[in-house]
Amino acid sequence: MFNKLAVKTRLTIIIVLLLIALLVIAGLGLSGMRKANEGMHSVYQNRTIALGLVTKVQNLILDERLQLALGLLDPIPLKIKHQTELVEIDIDSAGEAWSAYVGTELSANEKQLATQFEEAHGNLVREGIMPVVSLLREGKIDEAKVTNEQKLHQLYEPVQRDIAALSKLQEDEARSVYEQAQSRYVMTRDITIAVSLFAMAISILIGWLVSSSITRQLGGEPYYAAEVVRQVAEGDLSVQVQLRQGDNNSLLLDLKHMVEKLHLVVDEVRNNTDTITTAAHQIASGNSDLSQRTEEQASTLEETASSMEQLTATVKQNAENAKHANQLASTASSIAVKGGEVVGNVVQTMGSISASSKKIVDIISVIEGIAFQTNILALNAAVEAARAGEQGRGFAVVAAEVRNLAQRSAAAAKEIKTLIDDSVVKVVAGSKQVDQAGATMDEIVKAVKCVTDIMYEISAASNEQSAGIEQVNQAITQMDEVTQQNAALVE
Structure with missing residues (x-):
């Protein structure tokens, strides 16, 4: 049935199929890029920024202990005042960073760890850091050192544990998003390659079918058929039309019959x-x-x-x-x-x-x-x-x-x-x-x-x-x- 279609129709079918394949490939590519973009956005917005905020909170907590340690090492009133002010600034900055982190999209595990961290960090600030700051400001250096060594270390351990767990969780979530993106990439790549190979195979098959049907209908290559037609048009009836084996329905066969008929007509006319x-x-x-x-x-x-x-x-x-x-x-x-x-x-x-x-x-x-x-x-x-x-x-x-x-x-x-x-x-x-x-x-x-x-x-x-x-x-x-x-x- 395909051989009965016009050449224009056949070529149109090939072009339409190629366009469909291109649209499918383009759709798959766009879908993969959209999902990759969503993954990157999620990694950046929910993991990279969150990890930066958690790291900032962790650094600010460390800076709080560092400023207290500096105040205890050099208990000069002026320096104590400066160090304690820096501790309060770090506490405020840590609170702001933590609020920003909590405002991101949190998973269930993150919410649980965040709750534990808030409780531990609150205990650290209320029972550890602020009492040391108060003792330093009152000039009770020895009591401040005892409180710092005995209570502050105990209160800091759960904070350190929770913040480390949050950091690791951010890394794990980022790795998971990456692995999902990688999986989608591999799947999209494989589907695109498969569709491309299928489209190429279909195009090659249809092209071969069209070429074969056109060659079969012509009875030979187009340039040879055109050359034979040109010689007949110029009045050269001595041309020998070469046919393919088994050719029983082609343009060259009809052309050969026409040349033979023209021979008979010319003889009859003569x-x-x-x-x-x-x-x-x-x-x-x-x-x-x-x-x-x-x-x-x-x-x-x-x-x-x-x-x-x-x-x-x-x-x-x-x-x-x-x-x-x-x-x-x-x-x-x-x-x-x-x-x-x-x-x-x-x-x-x-x-x-x-x-x-x-x-x-x-x-x-x-x-x-x-x-x-x-x-x-x-x-x-x-x-x-x-x-x-x-x-x-x-x-x-x-x-x-x-x-x-x-x-x-x-x-x-x-x-x-x-x-x-x-x-x-x-x-x-x-x-x-x-x-x-x-x-x-x-x-x-x-x-x-x-x-x-x-x-x-x-x-x-x-x-x-x-x-x-x-x-x-x-x-x-x-x-x-x-x-x-x-x-x-x-x-």
Whole structure:
């Protein structure tokens, strides 16, 4: 599984493990130094200072006896005063030093010895030293010497014993602290060495694993793999890739396979290049023939295009003529329709004239009747005038005139009737002819309409034909352009 990790991940793991080992070692070192510092502080604060204070107390007690001895040896009042003052100063200083010592951290044994020492030292001061001091100040030198020799020596022995025991105890405690510090040092040293050796072993192992996995994945040393890749990148396919024994999955193995594949690809490309060269020669020859045929086709298309342009112009002209003929036929049809309408109006007019002639004939018949009656009346008037004789002669003349007028009116009416009858006959004949002319005009209108429809269809067909030929002409023009472009491309 470690071999499947990325190189970056592997190196990161190594660095993290080394950092952890360094942190553990640093922690152990710091812990050892902290404990050593605490031990040194304890030795200094609770043992060295305490031992110094005990030694000071011991020295002050000795100095007290020394000052008393000096006072006894040379019992001069002034000197006795000085020596006794020094004794009191030593007692006070010893008390202060002892108080400082008691203020330190004391063990159980120290507390017991300190209690014994305080009791013994108190007895020494109260029963030994201070009585000698009092006797010296009073000038009782002999009594002072006896007290000093008999009582002071006895009281001093337990003080000396206890202070010596305290000093030895301080030394023993200091030695114990030292031995503990030494033990911690040895333990810390051993643990640090063990952790360091373990970290070094783990680092060496992981480094070896990473190096082995990288070398295994590369199939060789990185510089050799880089050199092979460089030669392949420069196009040198003759490089011989050296593989390790049992290598079945490495970069160099894949690179070797790639070089072999590239050999095959290059050979295939070389063969395909020969084939392409032959095909290119054939294509060039075919292009030459195609160019010649394309040029001939272009020439033919140009001629066809020219002919189509002429045909287009002719068809357009025919379409224009058909359109013009259609317009003329439409105009003729309109005129024929108007002529039919005029003939119809004439027929109606002839009918009206015939009807009026018939009415005139009737009127003339009435006039003839009136003339006939007038003639009869004039005849009767003439008969009556003849009967009247001379008196009715004038009336007879008037009657004769009226009769002549009636006869002339009858004759005129007869002539008019004859003319009217002749006119009626002619009007009837003219009406028949007008009817025939109307029928003929209807047939002419129908024929002109048919001609107009045919001319419209011819005009529409000519327009469609012109549009189709125009499209054909455009297509031929495009074909001519494409053919010329093809000819240019072939060249």
